[in-house]
Amino acid sequence: VKFLSVSETDAVYGCSQSLRIAMHLAQYPELGKFSKALYRFAGSLGDMATDSYWGPAMRRLKLLQFDLCAAPFSAKYIEDRCSSTVAWLQEYLQPSSSMYPRAAEDGLSVCELLEDVCGNPRAPLLEKLRELVGAPEGIKIAILIGEPRLIPPTQDQLRLHKELSDCEVIAPANLREGVIGEMLLAIGPPQWFPEYVFMAPRAPKVAILAYDWMRIWWKPAELFMAPFAGSGIVEEVILQHKGEEDEGIDPEALVPAIDFKQVFAAGVGRAPARDEDEAVEARAYVLDQGWAVLLEAGETSSALVVDLDENLSDRVRRIRASEIERGTYILLRTSGGGDYIVPVANRILADFESTARQHQRDWKVRLRTLFRKHGPAHVTENLRRLGSVRANDTNLHNWMSERNIRTQDPEDFTAIMRLIGLGEQAEEYWRIMGLIDKAHKMAGFRIRRLLLEEVDRMDLQGLERIGMMTIELPDKDAGSLGIFRVLSVSPTVELVPASDIGEPFPIEQNGQDASSQSLLWD
């Protein structure tokens, strides 16, 4: 949170005094027809729209449709992107003509309408923007994009136009500070933006720019259950536009939904499979800028996060994976495996690393072998018989995990050692695991300190704008790290190979749509 002086604060209150939301509409009937047809097509497919065959096609089409409505792209960009999608779709849908003749026909009709968009390449949002900025009373406009993923390409587009090159392109999260200009122009219908964009405006004039074939509707939500008499609520502001012939498309329907099935599929099997790999229960976390990550779902699983609201000394901290929610900034290693502690800990272990890790692998492989051969009930029962007090299914999985170093209680460890035939060396193994544990703790402290120094230097406003930032720690073993904003957390868990945990991956990997699943940010 940035300090605002009294006069800066006064300017913010000034914007709230005279709240007016102007509505600018742009025409692109070909895009409207395509959008309506796509909406109907998705409806006719029903559940099939998310299956393994139709899912990729629908995702790609919906993403294209959303992007063209959510950012002011040039005619050339629109033409190129539509053409490549048409070409891809025609090829992709070929097998469907025999499998799903009716759906394939409808799909090709949608494809034809997309060809009409290609055939009439225009840039109505961009043109309207130029018109507004270039008006004689030209004012300083900040352009608000609801989807942070689209901010960098929008900024690139605007730089090509002299009159627009000074326009700042921002995300809703950037509106948490002072006034940003004379006019805030939100690209897209108001339903796509958090309410504070309009109720706590950061410009004296607020406007939206959307296509005329959308159904636009907005009014402030009720806040307190019993507002104090005389409470200074702004007069009720309602925006309404029904779209053409009262059949406008509901903008909510244009926002692509997250398909967690696909996110899990994209995240599994990236790392080379290893014999000793175990499967762990994981949740998928969709991150900003088209990334996602799988994190272990166990109760003891945790992650480092950056809390922008905290004082510097508390800004980097570890929280349980179950506490990660939409809006959390999570810290991930972007290369060399998901765990950034291990390489630093290995350097602390120095010459002893190889021996220590070999011991760690040794007892876990032996335990896993028994587990696979006899099953969990047999192993836990025998562990209890040998003196373990905490042996149960969950703990057994934790103990077998490579991410776990040793048991909390020496009695459990001794029981494991006896079960796997290393009873005589239990004390030695316990001591070595203790050294690894200590090295991990030292590595954790060291990384946290380096991170705090980096975070202190970071452009936090830039992080809020884009929702992602990479940092290089001076410690070469820690490698490249990324801070990612979490957009959504999968409601269910799935079993995934442990080697796929913790390293972020792009959700889509096919050509120019590699950008992402879209999810409006609030």
Next chain:
Amino acid sequence: MKVAAQEPSFRSILGKLGYVQDSTVAPLPAWARFYLDLGASIAAEPATGAYFVVAISAPTRSFAASLIACGVVLASASRQSDGATVEHIEKLLSVEPGKPVILRSGRRQLKGHYLGAKDIVGSQTMRGTWLVIRTDEGTERYVPLENAAKIEVLDEDSIRLPRSQRGHLIEPPGPLLAAVADEVLVATLLTRSETDCVLVDSAAAVAKVELTAAEFAIRGAAGDYTIGTLQELLRARPYLKRGTAYRAHVLSAGSRYIPAFASRLEPLAALFDGGLAYVKWAEFWKRTHRILVLDRTDRRFEDAVRLVNQEYVERRIDRNLDCPLPDPPRGVELMVFEVYE
């Protein structure tokens, strides 16, 4: 809450408060006066079993909590110094002779033994009731009854007096405080530690700048300006020298030690700056007025609104509020209700 019979002097002077911007002084905006008045109104009467919950939704959190906290402290200290004339005199008259006291005399503070009240009838110049304090061996000081606020009864049962006492120098008031408050209020603020207000802040680092660095000003009769900071009025403990009298605490919402503070601080008002502060810590201060400042753009805005609405549904006392609160400025929404502890 009753309307105060007479407006305390500081409130009219606060109306003349301005802020410094680029070496010039501008009048305090209406929203800023609203927050000062709101704090002063809430603190005007002590809570008696029922407490106010005040939820504020503002376009930005900036300065809102800092100004409310100043209003709370000034009103509370003012009531303390005004009330001294009746309550305080009654208390002094009932004190046993020999009880240790503090006597403020000019810019000095002296320890003493209270010897009782004495009526003098004969002398033209001394006629009236006097409170007698022994400050060192052989020295008795006579304090007129109307200056009883200069005497503070100590908790200790006994103290030893020196053979000769010069007393401690009282820290001089900051220029803004000296301009805003009368002598008695200044003395109350500078010499008596109280917890009028606990400010739990989701952005404590920013609150510190608002309180200790942002400059405010009062225009004098000759057109000159007296410049100072809100901290002079608030006297927040973390930003004061050790051992000086404080009136407020500022705690970071991220602090792990808040439960420990909550167990020993019983403020007149607990102020939660930001959704995180309220969501995490509101439960810890139930026996006090609670004021929640919510920035519309706050990440925890909706969580906090949901929580305060839930409290309204589940715990509010169903009766009309007799609340002389100021009208909020445009863009600020307010909800006020009472709860039992």
